[in-house]
Amino acid sequence: MDQVQALRRSAHPLPIRIMHWIGATAIICMFLSGWAIYNASPSLPFTFPPGLTLGGWLAAGIAWHISMMWVLFADGLAYLAYGTISGHFWRDLRPSGPRALVRDLGDALRFRLPHRIGHYNAVQRLLYTGVILCICVAVLTGLSIWKPVQLGWLAGLFGGYPLARHIHLAMMFCIIAFLAVHLLLVAIYPRTLVSMVASTKAEVDR
Amino acid sequence: MIRRRRHVPPSVGPVEISPEVAKLSRRRLLRNGASLGSLALLTGCDLSTHSGIDAALWAMLGFNDHVQAALFNPQRLAETYPASAITRPFRFNAYYPIWEVRMVPENWRLAVTGLVADKSPWTVDRLRGLPQQAQITRHICIEGWSQIGQWSGVPLHLFLRRVGADLRARYVAFTCFDGYSTSIDMASALHPQTILALDFEQQPLSPEWGAPVRLRIPVKLGFKSAKNLESIAVTNTYPGGFWENQGYDWFSGV
Numbered sequence: 001m002d003q004v005q006a007l008r009r010s011a012h013p014l015p016i017r018i019m020h021w022i023g024a025t026a027i028i029c030m031f032l033s034g035w036a037i038y039n040a041s042p043s044l045p046f047t048f049p050p051g052l053t054l055g056g057w058l059a060a061g062i063a064w065h066i067s068m069m070w071v072l073f074a075d076g077l078a079y080l081a082y083g084t085i086s087g088h089f090w091r092d093l094r095p096s097g098p099r100a101l102v103r104d105l106g107d108a109l110r111f112r113l114p115h116r117i118g119h120y121n122a123v124q125r126l127l128y129t130g131v132i133l134c135i136c137v138a139v140l141t142g143l144s145i146w147k148p149v150q151l152g153w154l155a156g157l158f159g160g161y162p163l164a165r166h167i168h169l170a171m172m173f174c175i176i177a178f179l180a181v182h183l184l185l186v187a188i189y190p191r192t193l194v195s196m197v198a199s200t201k202a203e204v205d206r
Numbered sequence: 207m208i209r210r211r212r213h214v215p216p217s218v219g220p221v222e223i224s225p226e227v228a229k230l231s232r233r234r235l236l237r238n239g240a241s242l243g244s245l246a247l248l249t250g251c252d253l254s255t256h257s258g259i260d261a262a263l264w265a266m267l268g269f270n271d272h273v274q275a276a277l278f279n280p281q282r283l284a285e286t287y288p289a290s291a292i293t294r295p296f297r298f299n300a301y302y303p304i305w306e307v308r309m310v311p312e313n314w315r316l317a318v319t320g321l322v323a324d325k326s327p328w329t330v331d332r333l334r335g336l337p338q339q340a341q342i343t344r345h346i347c348i349e350g351w352s353q354i355g356q357w358s359g360v361p362l363h364l365f366l367r368r369v370g371a372d373l374r375a376r377y378v379a380f381t382c383f384d385g386y387s388t389s390i391d392m393a394s395a396l397h398p399q400t401i402l403a404l405d406f407e408q409q410p411l412s413p414e415w416g417a418p419v420r421l422r423i424p425v426k427l428g429f430k431s432a433k434n435l436e437s438i439a440v441t442n443t444y445p446g447g448f449w450e451n452q453g454y455d456w457f458s459g460v
Contacts, residue, residue: 147277
């Protein structure tokens with residue numbers, strides 16, 4: 001559809017590119033500072049290497065976490081607003097039906113899924129929608145464990161403080177899993193990295 | 207809630223060099239060493255230096271405290287639980303290990319200082335003569351773990367009114383005979399669930415749980431619930447605290 005339009009439009013409009021990189025930086029900082037906080041009282045039988053954390057100890061980890069939290073929050077709200085109003089979510093990220101997903105997933109696992117810049121196949125739609133939801137849940141559980149009394153209704157939604165804390169950690173692992181696939185695909189298709197930096201026209205069907 | 211800019215602690219312990227402080231400084235040195243070796247670009251980002259990044263982090267902590275004060279609803283109660291939900295065994299926590307717990311000094315009295323009308327000291331018996339309130343609430347540690355405990359004692363708002371405290375003052379500060387200290391905002395001090403606890407699990411506090419009287423404030427993180435109190439001060443001068451001076455978020459409301 002809309003091949004003529006696809007010829008003209010940018011693969012990733014400038015606001016998306018800006019918000020992507022601000023969000024990516026914020027989330028990496030949230031990981032690294034979150035690991036410093038986790039290490040103070042690990043709920044799983046391991047800790048993160050202290051050298052890989054931001055802040056190095058609990059108080060500094062928290063200071064980083066609640067500083068970058070505002071960046072992520074502002075960037076995330078701007079992105080959700082832009083994605084909704086511009087039609088980006090509906091056009092590009094709306095999950096395709098199960099049939100398309102099975103077909104694209106099968107192709108992807110055999111490394112036969114064509115990657116066209118500016119177009120979103122069923123696997124990408126699923127992954128991007130999934131990671132956006134995970135980030136939203138991470139933010140909401142984060143607010144729950146930051147303010148379990150003042151935002152008691154929110155913490156209650158996630159089953160109370162201790163469970164909200166575990167879900168918060170689980171979301172981190174989900175986002176890391178997404179990031180691993182995301183970075184692997186960028187390594188396989190380096191021109192996607194270019195298209196997220198410089199203005200690049202969307203590709204047409206080959 | 208406006209607060210004076212916090213003093214960034216110098217590398218030498220701010221108080222007399224006690225073994226605990228020396229141990230902390232050593233730990234911090236080790237931590238700094240570890241981050242120097244790894245995230246070299248980000249040294250001076252652990253709140254202990256005078257770097258620009260640390261200054262920005264302290265400023266963000268201050269901004270965050272304003273947001274927390276604005277989010278604080280003086281009427282909203284922390285969730286309470288049935289006796290069956292009490293965590294057993296209850297976890298000991300302090301800035302020192304349990305075998306260093308201090309016994310209550312002889313002739314202990316609770317001093318009341320600062321902006322109060324009546325500065326007469328308090329004995330445990332005199333505190334028990336005031337109305338008591340019991341609660342089973344969740345103690346949430348800044349480290350992330352939490353546990354449910356049972357305390358009872360004198361509501362702090364009642365105590366502050368009884369001693370004729372200036373309730374428009376900004377801070378209520380607590381010092382402890384184990385070397386600990388902390389401070390809270392007046393709004394949180396007047397919260398109906400903030401108590402000067404005398405009992406833990408329906409027994410008079412034993413030393414490890416904060417004998418003879420401790421603060422119990424379920425609308426703050428656990429480190430604000432100071433144990434082994436020796437004095438309470440009402441003041442407009444930012445008092446800081448043992449952990450707050452090292453970088454724990456001052457407001458630390460939950």
